[in-house]
Amino acid sequence: MSKDGNQRGPNVLLVTIDCMRRDRVSSYGYERQTTPFLDRLLDRALDCTSAHASSSWTCPSVISLLTGLYPHHHGGGIVPGEPKNLSKRNLPTTLPKDVPTIGDVLAARGYATAAIGAVWNAHLSIPGRFRHMAMVEKPARRLVKLAMRWMKAQPGPFFLWLHLGDAHEPLDVPRSLRNVFGRVPRVPKVRRWDYTTSRSAVGSPEFHRYRDARIRLYDAAVRSADESLGSLWDGLGAMGQRDRTLLVVTSDHGEEFWEHREDEMASFTDPRDVFGTGHGHNLFQVHLLVPLVVAGPGVTARVESANVSSVDVLPTLLQGAGAESPPTDGVSLLEGPVDAERAVVSEGIAYGHEKKSVVQGDFKLLSCPGDGYERVFALRPDDRREQAVSADPQVQERLRASLPGEPVRLGDQVRGTEEIEAHLRDLGYIE
Numbered sequence: 001m002s003k004d005g006n007q008r009g010p011n012v013l014l015v016t017i018d019c020m021r022r023d024r025v026s027s028y029g030y031e032r033q034t035t036p037f038l039d040r041l042l043d044r045a046l047d048c049t050s051a052h053a054s055s056s057w058t059c060p061s062v063i064s065l066l067t068g069l070y071p072h073h074h075g076g077g078i079v080p081g082e083p084k085n086l087s088k089r090n091l092p093t094t095l096p097k098d099v100p101t102i103g104d105v106l107a108a109r110g111y112a113t114a115a116i117g118a119v120w121n122a123h124l125s126i127p128g129r130f131r132h133m134a135m136v137e138k139p140a141r142r143l144v145k146l147a148m149r150w151m152k153a154q155p156g157p158f159f160l161w162l163h164l165g166d167a168h169e170p171l172d173v174p175r176s177l178r179n180v181f182g183r184v185p186r187v188p189k190v191r192r193w194d195y196t197t198s199r200s201a202v203g204s205p206e207f208h209r210y211r212d213a214r215i216r217l218y219d220a221a222v223r224s225a226d227e228s229l230g231s232l233w234d235g236l237g238a239m240g241q242r243d244r245t246l247l248v249v250t251s252d253h254g255e256e257f258w259e260h261r262e263d264e265m266a267s268f269t270d271p272r273d274v275f276g277t278g279h280g281h282n283l284f285q286v287h288l289l290v291p292l293v294v295a296g297p298g299v300t301a302r303v304e305s306a307n308v309s310s311v312d313v314l315p316t317l318l319q320g321a322g323a324e325s326p327p328t329d330g331v332s333l334l335e336g337p338v339d340a341e342r343a344v345v346s347e348g349i350a351y352g353h354e355k356k357s358v359v360q361g362d363f364k365l366l367s368c369p370g371d372g373y374e375r376v377f378a379l380r381p382d383d384r385r386e387q388a389v390s391a392d393p394q395v396q397e398r399l400r401a402s403l404p405g406e407p408v409r410l411g412d413q414v415r416g417t418e419e420i421e422a423h424l425r426d427l428g429y430i431e
Helices: 036-044 059-067 103-108 138-152 205-241 261-267 310-320 393-400 418-426
Strands: 011-017 046-052 112-117 132-135 158-164 244-252 289-295 303-304 345-346 356-360 363-368 373-379 386-388
Touching: 011 059, 011 103, 011 205, 011 310, 011 356, 036 205, 059 103, 059 310, 103 112, 103 158, 112 138, 112 393, 138 158, 138 205, 138 345, 158 205, 158 303, 205 244, 244 310, 356 393, 373 393
Parallel strands: 011 158, 011 244, 046 303, 112 132, 112 158
Antiparallel strands: 046 289, 244 289, 345 356, 356 363, 363 373, 373 386
């Protein structure tokens, strides 16, 4: 029984794989077998094939996952200033204390709650919001062992947020998987980003060798996370909890591998002089498209091809747990097909002038007033990436109507410490 007298609800497990792009799900057509476990899970899951992160970097995006609110509504993880420049002297805001999270809701129903993460800044904007929180900068295999130990110790229902960091800079791949997709060339800085600035020799033989090595290692990192997910699934079965656990697998954002470098250099400001790599600086589809898979009790296996958002995770999980959801920007994905004409929003970058995007149907608006940039793209039906630029004024006006305004609230700004500075530098966020 829960504290409010209800029958025990299912366990709730939210797994986020930092920096994982949608197109790395191998069953979607990727050339490498990066996700054999996730591919098998899709046969019994709700598979959202056009899922968008609410932001292109971790802090605001994970808060959207945990609150069901877009960044302009939750006010956490926002980098002050314009143009924005995340730095040791300009850190993001925290989530206001009066904004409830899924952990708050489930804890009130008697759930044990915990967050275990490998990417240190994932918890930066949510201090004190979990009864148990562990940040352990280790590969997914280690985190899954910690997660299993914690879950086994719970006498009643639990909510666990598990954040895996293998695919985030610096790439963290077990030696046994480093060459799973062919030998990764020994090149300098392959675990970290290189060839990032406007002055970089992109196009040189050295660049092409580095890019090949970097992408192979990134794909191996995704495979590492996927294998660990399989171990987690097997562990739930051994505990007798698999059929009693509602599982979501997703990512906080994608990752860019030079796809939009030329457009970014020509059209956008970046105070770091970084273009075409990583995340947090723009809102193209490579930054936003993520896997979103739901499995467990009460979930009907189907494919959801309409545009959905990370803000849909909280209402989905709370409905599955039989709990009432606070007001959100999302919809429960358990209620059947999503409205194909629903608009989904992304915003809250870390570097450069603020950018906002709206995706509705097969069109996308990317707007950056500070750089004088506004463009409407048609999206390809297969991979949901930008293709031709649309000049239809009616489409543009319809998308503009859904652009979010300024934040309606902001939390307190995180105060810098030497520890925070060291972690953000190691993750590649600051110099």
